[in-house]
Amino acid sequence: MIAAEPIRVRGLEKSYGDLRVLRGVDLEVGRGTILALLGSNGAGKTTLVRILSTLLRADAGAVEVNGNDVAARPARVREAISLTGQFAAVDEVLTGRENLVLVARLRHRRDPGATADALLARFSLVEAGGRRVATYSGGMRRRLDIAMSLVGDPPVVFLDEPTTGLDPQARLEVWGAVRELAQSGTTVLLTTQHLEEAEQLAGRIAILHEGRIIANGTLAELKRLLPPARVEYVEKQPTLEEIFLALVGGAAKA
Structure with missing residues (x-):
């Protein structure tokens, strides 16, 4: 089923005992969009992702993913999604290609080897x-993890803080992989603690605070919520991240 908005949430509520985590969340994500979901620790970002991915039941509200109600048709939802958590779920004993072939077989792909080779090429992992x-670096493991999540071409991908624990260069590698997803038409919901990550990747940004979405729009639209910027002339100094990347060789492969 093809839905105009692959992710639709209305009036979503979830509590843990007396603790109300989600208090009426409304959210839509358009096809081929990267939406960054921002919020402080405990805001409910991971709870929302777990409900969207059928790992947790909501207390109230309506949630659809790729046109399927997550409560009524969880199996259909799982067929349409992939979920990548905060830590790479890869088998270190296997090679990168063997990891991909294993997942392709589990997903009953007709030619697991060809599927693996195509994803290795797509994420610049052929040589590795x-x-x-x-033997992989953190960025390579995360890129492989994302590649594994794309076996079967799911139309919706959830990335829950995908650059947790990565160094600046590895983070750039992952950013390139995420951009590739959206360019291929995949809908991406990304949770992150890094505001720069949201600025770099997201077509739209939603802010979750005290159980509700308090802002949702493009970066330009969110900037208009504040008073106009003042023009000041200051000396521009390089950031520590810019210095680090310059010294170690600049940007990684996209």
């Missing part, structure tokens, strides 16, 4: 494909 994942 024959090496054990234990």
Whole structure:
């Protein structure tokens, strides 16, 4: 089923005992969009993702993913999504290619080897494909993790803080992989603690606070919520991240 908005949430509520985590969340994400979901620790970002991915039941509200109600048709939802958590779920004993072939077989792909090779090429891992994942850098593991999540071409991908624990160069590698998803038409809901990550990747940004979405729009639209910027002339100094990347060789592969 093809839905105009692959993710639709209306009046979503969820409590843990007396603690109300989600208090009436409304949210829509358009096809091929990267939406960054921002919020402080405990705001409910992961709870929302777990409900969208059928891992947790809502107390109230309506939630649809790719045109399917997550409560009434959870199996259909799971067929249409992929979920990547905060830590790469890869088998370090296997090679990168073997990890991809294993997932392709589990998803009953007709040619697991061809599927694996195509994803290795897509995420610039061809040369590393024959090496054990234990030898991979953090950025390579995360790129492989995202590649594994794309076996079967799911139309909706949830990325829950995908750059947690990565160094600046590895984070740039992951950003390139995420941009590739949206360019191919995949809908991405990204939770992150890094505001710069949201600025770099997201077509739209939603802010979750005290159980509700308090702002939702493009970066330009959110900027208009504040008073106009003042023009000041200051000396521009390089950031520590810019210095680090310059010294270690600049941006990684996209």
